[in-house]
Structure formats: C-alpha cells, structure tokens
Amino acid sequence: MKKGLTLMLTLLLLLPMVTVWAGGQQEGGEAATEESASADVPQVKLDYGNASGELEIFSWWAGDEAPALNALIDLYNDKNPQVEVINATVTGGSGVNAKAVLKTRMLGGDPPDSFQVHAGQELIGTWVAAERMLDLTPLFESEGWMDVFPQDLINLIGTENGIWSVPVNVHRSNVMWYVPDNLDKWGVDVPESWDEFFEVAEELESQGVTPLSLATNWTVNHLWESVALGVLGADKYDALWNGELSWTSAEAVEVWATLDKILDYTNDDFSSLSWQQATDLVVGGDAAFNIMGDWAAGYMSTTLNLEPGSGYGWAASPGTEGSFMFLADSFGFPKGVKNPAATLAWLKNCGSKEGQDTFNPLKGSISSRTDSDLSKYNDYSKSAAKDFADNRIVGSLAHGVTANEGFMNDFATVMEMFLKNRNPEQAANAAQAIAIQNGIVSK
Amino acid sequence: MVESKKNAVYSILVLLPSVILLLIFVYGFIGNSFYVSLTDWGTGAALRENPVKNFVGLKNYRELFTGAINARFRQDLINAVFYSLFLVVGTLTVGLFLAILLDKGPKGEHVLRTIFLFPMALSFIVTGTIWRWVFSPKGGVNLIPTWFGMERGKFLWLSSREQVLLFNWQNILQIIALILFVIFALVLYSGWKNKKRTQITWGAVLSGVMLFYALVLHNILPPILPYEESHGFSLATIGIIIAAVWQYSGYTMALYLAGLRGLPVAMYESAKMDGAGDLTYYFKIAIPNMWPITLSAIIIISHISLKLFALIFSMAGADNASTGHPSVLMYLVTFRANNFAIGAAISVILFLMAALFIIPYLIQSYRARR
Numbered sequence: 001m002k003k004g005l006t007l008m009l010t011l012l013l014l015l016p017m018v019t020v021w022a023g024g025q026q027e028g029g030e031a032a033t034e035e036s037a038s039a040d041v042p043q044v045k046l047d048y049g050n051a052s053g054e055l056e057i058f059s060w061w062a063g064d065e066a067p068a069l070n071a072l073i074d075l076y077n078d079k080n081p082q083v084e085v086i087n088a089t090v091t092g093g094s095g096v097n098a099k100a101v102l103k104t105r106m107l108g109g110d111p112p113d114s115f116q117v118h119a120g121q122e123l124i125g126t127w128v129a130a131e132r133m134l135d136l137t138p139l140f141e142s143e144g145w146m147d148v149f150p151q152d153l154i155n156l157i158g159t160e161n162g163i164w165s166v167p168v169n170v171h172r173s174n175v176m177w178y179v180p181d182n183l184d185k186w187g188v189d190v191p192e193s194w195d196e197f198f199e200v201a202e203e204l205e206s207q208g209v210t211p212l213s214l215a216t217n218w219t220v221n222h223l224w225e226s227v228a229l230g231v232l233g234a235d236k237y238d239a240l241w242n243g244e245l246s247w248t249s250a251e252a253v254e255v256w257a258t259l260d261k262i263l264d265y266t267n268d269d270f271s272s273l274s275w276q277q278a279t280d281l282v283v284g285g286d287a288a289f290n291i292m293g294d295w296a297a298g299y300m301s302t303t304l305n306l307e308p309g310s311g312y313g314w315a316a317s318p319g320t321e322g323s324f325m326f327l328a329d330s331f332g333f334p335k336g337v338k339n340p341a342a343t344l345a346w347l348k349n350c351g352s353k354e355g356q357d358t359f360n361p362l363k364g365s366i367s368s369r370t371d372s373d374l375s376k377y378n379d380y381s382k383s384a385a386k387d388f389a390d391n392r393i394v395g396s397l398a399h400g401v402t403a404n405e406g407f408m409n410d411f412a413t414v415m416e417m418f419l420k421n422r423n424p425e426q427a428a429n430a431a432q433a434i435a436i437q438n439g440i441v442s443k
Numbered sequence: 444m445v446e447s448k449k450n451a452v453y454s455i456l457v458l459l460p461s462v463i464l465l466l467i468f469v470y471g472f473i474g475n476s477f478y479v480s481l482t483d484w485g486t487g488a489a490l491r492e493n494p495v496k497n498f499v500g501l502k503n504y505r506e507l508f509t510g511a512i513n514a515r516f517r518q519d520l521i522n523a524v525f526y527s528l529f530l531v532v533g534t535l536t537v538g539l540f541l542a543i544l545l546d547k548g549p550k551g552e553h554v555l556r557t558i559f560l561f562p563m564a565l566s567f568i569v570t571g572t573i574w575r576w577v578f579s580p581k582g583g584v585n586l587i588p589t590w591f592g593m594e595r596g597k598f599l600w601l602s603s604r605e606q607v608l609l610f611n612w613q614n615i616l617q618i619i620a621l622i623l624f625v626i627f628a629l630v631l632y633s634g635w636k637n638k639k640r641t642q643i644t645w646g647a648v649l650s651g652v653m654l655f656y657a658l659v660l661h662n663i664l665p666p667i668l669p670y671e672e673s674h675g676f677s678l679a680t681i682g683i684i685i686a687a688v689w690q691y692s693g694y695t696m697a698l699y700l701a702g703l704r705g706l707p708v709a710m711y712e713s714a715k716m717d718g719a720g721d722l723t724y725y726f727k728i729a730i731p732n733m734w735p736i737t738l739s740a741i742i743i744i745s746h747i748s749l750k751l752f753a754l755i756f757s758m759a760g761a762d763n764a765s766t767g768h769p770s771v772l773m774y775l776v777t778f779r780a781n782n783f784a785i786g787a788a789i790s791v792i793l794f795l796m797a798a799l800f801i802i803p804y805l806i807q808s809y810r811a812r813r
Contacts, residue, residue: 096761100778106490126781130490217762269580271602271763406485409780413515416764420604433512 041161043135044333046142048341052082055342057331058105059116060098062091064302068362072168075358076349083342088112099405106132111334113343118400119157119167119330125404127332128164134333135162136347145351148369152393156401157330165330166351169365172294172384173396174226174317174325180310182285193319194230194258201265204288212262213287214270215278220415221398226291227262228255230319234392241395241402243441247432256424263422271419276303283312291317293327293399297380298364308380316387324391327399328368403440410434473794480504480787489781496784503788509667516789517612519767521674523796526684526768527748533688534744535737538695543725545696546703556700559693567690571757574686575601578758600682601759601766606675613666617657624653679765683751683758690754691747695740702733738804745800749793769793 061069066089073085090098095116102115111132117123127133140146140163146154149167157165178190186207191197201211214220229237231254232245239245246252267287270278279296281287283304290296297314300306316323331350337343349355356367361376366385374382395401400408414434418427435441480503482496507516541559545552562570577583578600585596610618631646706729714724730737752770759766761775769789777786 096779100774103490103778103781126490129488130492130494131488132490132492216760268597269599269602272580272599406780406782409775410512412762413512413764416762417514420764430512437512 041135042335043137043162044139044344045340046138046344048344050082051080051339051342051345053339053342054084054086055114055339055346056086056088056112057114057116057346058088058090058098058102058112060090060092060095061116062089064298065363068359071362072349072355072359075355076346079349080342080345083339083345106334109336111337113337113339114331114333114346116329117165117332119165119328120395120401121404122400122408123157123165123330123332124159125406127334128159128161129404132335133164134335135164136166136333137163139166139344139347139351143348143351145369148353148371150370150388150393153326153328153368156326156393156395157328165332166347167328167330167368168350168356169360169363170326170328170368170388171365171399172324172387173222173327173399174229174320174323175292175294175296176226176315176317177279177282177290177292177296177300178288178313178315179282179285180313183288183313186288188288190313190315191318192315192321194227194262197318198261198265200288205265209285210267210281210287211265211289213278213281213290214263214266215273215275216271217412217415218398219275219278219292220270220419221412222293222396223262223291224255224259224415225325225397226317226320227259228397229323229325229394230317231255231258234323234394237394241440243435247435247441248428252431253424253428256418256427259418260422260424263419293396294380294384295364297378301378301380302364308378314380314383322391324387324393325396326388326393327396327401404438407434407438407440410438476787476794477791479784480791482784484784485780485782485786489783499784503785504792507785507788507792514672515764515767516769516772517672518674518677518764519769519772520792522677522680522767523749523769525676525680526687526751527745529684530687530691530748531741531744533684534691534695535740537688537692538697538740539699539730541692541696542699542703545700556697559696561693562690563694565690567751567753568757570686570690571754574682574689575758578682599679601679602763603677603679604765605678606673606765607678609673609675612672612674613668614661616667617661620653620657620661624650624657627653677765679759679763683755683766686758687748687751687754691744695744698736698740699733702736703729706732738807742800742804746797749797 057069057073059069069087069089073087076085077083090101092098095118098116102112105111106127117127123133137158140149140154145166153167153170154163157163157167176190183190186204186209188200188203191200197211204211214223228240232240232251236245236251240247240252267273267278267281275292275296276299278287278290279292279299282290283300283306294314297308297312300312301308304311306312315321331347333340333343333347351369353367353369353371353373356369357373357376360367360372361378361381364381366372366377366381366388370389372385374385377385397403397408397411403411411431411434414427414430417430418424432441479496481498481500483499483502484494484496488494507513545556545559549555579585580599580602581595584600585598588594588596627646627650631643631650634640634642634646710728710732711724714728719727749770751768752774755761755766755768755771761771770793773786773789773793776782776789
C-alpha cells in the first residue's frame with residue numbers, strides 16, 4: 001500500500017515535467033515557422049485618433065534626473081490635457097534594475113506604453129530583434145526629423161528595416177575632466193594623445209598625484225572605449241563593430257596594451273569607488289584627470305557648484321579630438337500598447353525642439369537635434385553641442401549604442417579577466433570569442 | 444474501517460490543492476528550467492513572443508565547465524564552495540562559543556540573547572549596505588590602525604584581486620577524486636573498527652576507484668581544458684564571509700543554546716562528580732550529544748550560503764567578479780545578457796548543489812524514523 005502511494009506520488013511529480021517538456025518543444029516548432037512568415041515590418045500609424053486615457057511611461061529617471069523627466073511630462077500634459085501620465089520609474093543607475101523589470105513585463109504580455117532605452121544596439125539587439133517594436137520611419141518623415149537629427153545618429157539608432165526609437169538627449173562619452181588651476185600648480189598641460197599622457201603621468205606621479213582617477217567596474221569599460229577610439233581612430237573603431245576589423249588584429253591588441261599601461265597610473269582602490277567618487281578625487285586635487293561621460297559636468301555644476309571653464313575644465317579624451325562618442329536615451333513604440341494615440345503624442349513630444357530644450361538643460365545633456373536653442377544651456381553644453389554638430393559621431397559600447405546586451409555583459413566579464421591577469425593577447429582573444437558568440441563578427 | 448476511509452478521502456481532498464500548486468509552481472518550473480537549460484534559448488531574438496528554442500542536449504553545461512569565455516562561472520563555483528565552507532565553520536564556531544557563554548547564565552542573559560539574534564532579523568540588503576561602509580577602502584576597519592598611530596590599512600576588503608590556494612582547473616577532477624578518496628577511506632576505517640562487512644566492501648571499492656582515477660586515469664585521459672587556468676580562494680570574499688557570519692552566528696547560537704538547555708541536568712552534575720571541568724564537559728559530553736543540532740545547523744547554513752545573492756549584490760555589486768557567486772552570475776546572464784538557456788543551466792547546477800546538502804539529511808531522517 002505504502003509502496004503504491006510512493007509510486008503514484010512520483011508519477012504525479014514527473015507528469016508536469018513531461019508536459020512542460022512537450023509544451024516547450026511544441027513552442028519551438030511553431031516559432032520556427034512563424035519566423036519565415038514575418039518578413040515585413042509593422043510600422044507606426046500616424047492616425048490613432050485623439051489622445052486620451054492613461055499613458056504609462058517606464059524609465060529609470062529617479063533622484064537627480066527626476067526633475068528633467070517631470071518637466072517633459074508637464075509639457076506633454078499642457079499639450080494633451082486629456083491624458084493622465086503614469087510615471088513608472090525603477091531606480092538604479094544606467095537602468096540595471098529597470099531593464100530586468102521591463103523584460104519580465106514584456107514577457108508577461110504587459111508592455112508599458114513607452115519605455116526608456118539606450119538608443120542603438122541595446123534596443124535593436126534585444127527588442128527589435130524580438131520583433132516587439134514598431135518602425136518609426138513614418139513619424140520621422142512627417143515630423144521632419146530626418147533633417148534635424150544628424151545622419152550619423154539616425155544610422156546608429158536604425159537598421160535597414162527602420163528607425164526604432166526617438167532620442168531625447170545626447171551625452172558625450174569621450175571627455176577628460178580636470179581642474180585648470182590644479183594643472184597650472186603641477187605645471188602640466190592637457191595631453192592630446194596617450195603618449196603625451198604617459199609623459200605627463202610620470203611628472204604627476206613624481207609630485208605624488210594620481211594621474212588618472214578610475215572607479216567601479218563599468219567605468220573601466222567606459223575608459224576602454226575612449227582608449228579604443230584614441231588608439232584606433234573613428235574609422236577602425238566603427239570597423240570593430242561592423243565586423244570588418246578583427247578583435248585579434250594587431251591594432252585591437254594595441255588597445256588592450258595601452259589600457260594596461262594606463263592602469264598603472266590609476267588609483268589602486270578603483271573597484272570600490274562610485275563614478276562620483278572618482279570625480280571627487282579630481283575636484284579634491286588627489287588626481288589630475290578623469291575620463292567620464294558628460295553627466296560628470298552635471299554633477300560638478302549642480303551638486304558641487306563649480307563653474308564650467310574655471311571650476312572644472314574638459315577636453316576630448318587623448319587622441320579623440322574631432323570625434324564625438326555619443327550615447328542617448330530614447331523612447332520607442334512597443335507593439336500591442338494599450339493607448340497608441342497617447343504614445344504617439346508622447347514620442348512627438350520627446351522629439352520636438354521644445355521638448356528637448358525643456359528636458360536637456362535640467363538633465364545636463366544636450367539636445368539630439370541640431371537646431372536647439374543654445375541660450376538655454378550652460379557653457380559646457382554649448383561646447384558639446386557645437387562638437388556634436390560638426391564632429392564625426394561614433395557610438396558608445398559601455399552605454400549600449402554599438403553592441404547588444406549579450407556582448408556588453410560578456411565584455412564586462414572579459415574586462416574582469418583582464419584586470420586580474422593584465423594579458424592583452426588573452427583579452428583580445430576572449431573579446432573575439434564573445435564577438436562571435438553574440439553575432440558581431442561572423443565566424 | 445468506514446470511518447478511516449472517510450478520513451482518508453478528507454485528508455486527500457484537503458491536501459490536493461496545495462499538492463497541485465506545488466506540482467505546477469515548484470516541480471513543474473524546476474522541470475521547465477531543466478528543459479530550458481538543454482536548449483539554445485537566448486541566442487539572437489530571445490525575447491520574441493514565441494522564441495525559437497532548439498534542443499542542444501548538454502552543450503550549455505559543457506560550455507560552462509570547459510568553455511573559454513565561462514572562466515567566471517568556474518571561479519564563481521569555487522567561490523561558492525568556499526563561501527559555504529567558511530560560513531558553516533564560522534557560524535558554528537562563533538554560535539557555539541556564544542551559546543556556551545550564555546549557558547553559564549551571565550547577568551543580562553536575555554538582553555544579550557536578543558542582541559546576538561538581532562542581526563538575523565535584518566535583510567541582507569541592510570546588512571550589506573552597512574558592511575560595505577565598514578569595508579570601504581579608505582574608511583571603516585582600514586582606519587583602525589590609525590587609532591594607534593599606525594598607517595591606514597591598505598587591504599581592499601571587497602575588491603582585492605588577489606587569490607590564494609591556487610590550483611589549475613585542468614586538475615579539478617583529480618582534486619575532487621582525492622577528497623572523495625579521503626572520505627571513503629574514513630568510511631572504510633570506521634567500518635573496519637565497527638566490523639561492518641558491507642561498509643568495508645563499499646569503502647574499499649569506492650576509495651580504490653577514486654585513488655585509481657587520481658593517480659592513473661587522470662594522467663591518461665585528455666585534459667578537460669586545452670590550456671591551464673588558475674582558480675583559487677579570492678581574498679575579496681573574506682569581507683562577505685565576515686558579514687554573513689556576523690549575521691547568522693546568532694541563529695546558530697540560539698540553536699545551540701536550546702540544545703545545551705535541553706541536555707539533562709543530571710548529565711552535567713554527574714560529569715562534575717567525576718571531576719570533569721567545564722572544558723571537558725562541553726567538548727567531550729555536550730557537543731557530541733548535540734550532534735543532531737549541529738547537523739541541522741550545517742544544512743540550514745549551507746542553504747543560506749547558496750542564497751548569498753542579496754548580500755553580495757549590495758556589498759560588492761554584481762559585476763565584481765572576485766566576490767562572484769553562481770546566483771549573481773545567473774542573474775547577469777539571464778536578465779542582462781538575455782542568455783536564458785545558460786542562465787537556466789547555472790540555476791540547475793545551483794539546484795543540484797542544494798540537493799547535495801539536503802539529500803543526505805533526508806535519507807538520514809528517513810532512516811531514523813524507520
């Protein structure tokens with residue numbers, strides 16, 4: 001009797017496993033046939049009727065960045081008084097937590113009406129590849145955005161099948177920060193190439209100053225992309241991402257070797273610091289330079305109350321003068337949203353000149369349009385906007401423009417390995433392996 | 444007879460809903476995770492409405508243990524072993540020590556008991572945040588030497604990349620075989636001492652097989668990795684271990700204190716009569732008599748050690764590979780890199796590790812009941 005019961009229980013336990021197994025296999029079969037059928041891309045329609053009801057905006061803009069988002073929402077409410085905006089934020093820098101929440105919501109069939117996403121491959125490699133976004137080309141054409149967004153930018157946020165999101169801001173990644181008075185005191189100039197940097201670094205170390213301050217893991221990836229752009233130049237940097245330049249080529253190994261040398265001139269405790277603490281080292285005079293995106297300008301101007309130009313200075317990171325490595329936050333149009341009319345109005349608001357010039361001065365970024373009203377921005381932003389208009393534009397790796405999320409995550413692991421053994425050859429080989437695995441380089 | 448049948452029907456009816464829910468939401472999903480781990484879900488368009496999942500067999504597992512780009516998983520696995528080991532040893536020792544102190548009935552025992560138990564009531568996120576401050580490189584414990592006029596401590600508690608006890612991953616199977624050899628040899632020894640024939644046979648056969656593998660087979664078979672890869676005990680994990688031991692010693696203290704109080708007073712008195720000191724009483728009499736408590740403490744603590752995710756996440760961050768743990772890696776691989784199949788494979792391995800701790804316990808308690 002007892003044995004029979006045990007047997008029955010075991011069988012009962014196994015039953016769901018078997019059904020799930022079978023169900024899973026069936027799923028695979030269906031999807032395979034569907035894939036070949038869906039060749040045409042659904043586009044956004046320009047007429048969904050009047051916007052009303054509720055609009056849920058999903059983002060990670062809380063804390064310091066909340067005022068900028070709120071200003072953008074206020075502007076939207078002025079134009080669309082019928083719509084009630086639900087501001088759904090999930091805190092966590094760079095969206096580390098928000099992205100996971102978004103994935104579970106999308107998988108569960110409950111997409112927000114529009115969500116914040118880093119423009120470029122972070123959106124394309126995950127959500128466009130999953131066929132969950134609408135092509136926005138008609139919207140770009142009807143709003144005249146094709147002419148006001150730089151062509152380089154449109155190329156990077158689109159694929160041959162369409163344009164996938166509306167950028168609301170532009171940040172620059174390849175900026176080197178310093179305090180002009182301190183440099184005078186130490187008697188050094190801003191280096192324009194990494195070779196110059198190494199000379200300056202020796203001088204600084206002899207005076208007991210850390211040449212370059214660095215922070216937690218992702219800032220090393222951030223440094224890597226600036227080094228790569230400096231060592232390779234814009235053309236070869238782009239070639240890395242479209243698979244034309246091998247990750248194991250001599251030039252690519254050179255990037256790692258340069259990074260290896262640079263790391264000798266950084267603070268030892270970097271993995272334990274936040275990026276703000278690395279900026280503090282420069283402001284406090286313990287370190288000379290820091291390479292960070294231009295949200296550091298916002299931090300220094302707003303939080304630390306420093307005057308751009310005199311309180312802190314900036315230059316393109318060594319060897320990258322004339323190139324603008326960008327990243328942008330953007331909003332897309334997911335398939336199957338509850339309120340398409342309100343979503344369309346939201347995207348129009350995000351891309352409009354007024355919307356961008358309301359949002360960006362508060363956020364500390366610049367407008368992604370070339371026709372923005374510069375009088376609303378501070379001195380740093382004016383200089384960045386000028387560079388954005390006439391520099392060569394390339395995409396950032398650490399912030400989701402050039403590579404999909406799989407590569408970004410694996411690259412962080414490769415970087416950890418490199419920091420442990422500091423072997424450029426091995427890092428280059430590992431980078432090639434993950435580039436193949438994540439479809440950046442074909443075999 | 445009729446009455447008991449009625450009872451049986453009722454009990455089945457009452458149990459059925461929870462059994463069905465368990466079957467679906469626990470065992471069904473474990474089964475589904477296992478199935479996903481055998482597919483290639485995650486390459487390309489992982490988040491499609493109907494994702495393409497091709498059956499690839501055990502490829503993901505092979506990749507994790509021998510693939511060139513999964514070195515982090517292997518280090519995390521080693522870390523997990525050390526986390527479990529040090530957490531169990533640490534909490535048992537500290538907890539036992541505290542329990543013995545409290546057993547002597549000092550003044551204010553109630554207050555102390557609450558204080559020691561209190562950390563367990565906090566969530567890992569809270570303790571993690573506090574301990575991150577304690578272990579920050581330019582503050583916290585590193586400042587203690589300055590109180591005595593010495594230079595500030597330089598150790599990077601959570602971000603050191605130093606490792607000790609280095610070994611080559613190519614030799615991992617040999618090392619495991621040697622450890623198993625020692626265990627089976629002990630089984631053989633105790634069988635020989637107690638004159639149990641089946642135990643002697645099994646001990647001899649298994650320890651022989653392990654020794655044969657370690658000394659002969661391992662050198663003949665091709666290596667599991669084409670190149671040398673060193674792993675070891677990351678010094679950065681010490682900070683995490685200290686925080687976890689701090690949090691859970693109170694718990695083992697409570698277990699042991701209950702155990703000590705549960706021992707008959709006569710045992711203590713007769714030991715005293717025979718002239719045993721406190722040390723002899725606790726180490727020779729009390730601890731051996733509390734073996735069931737030690738065993739359940741080991742099992743509970745080793746399960747907690749597999750759930751260190753939140754503590755590591757809040758203390759060192761998810762990207763910090765030197766303090767990594769398979770559960771953290773599983774989160775990164777699944778939710779950041781969209782590699783659902785590899786993530787599922789890691790979670791199945793974690794599940795098996797948990798089973799490794801609990802199955803011997805289940806077998807033992809089943810036997811005890813018979």
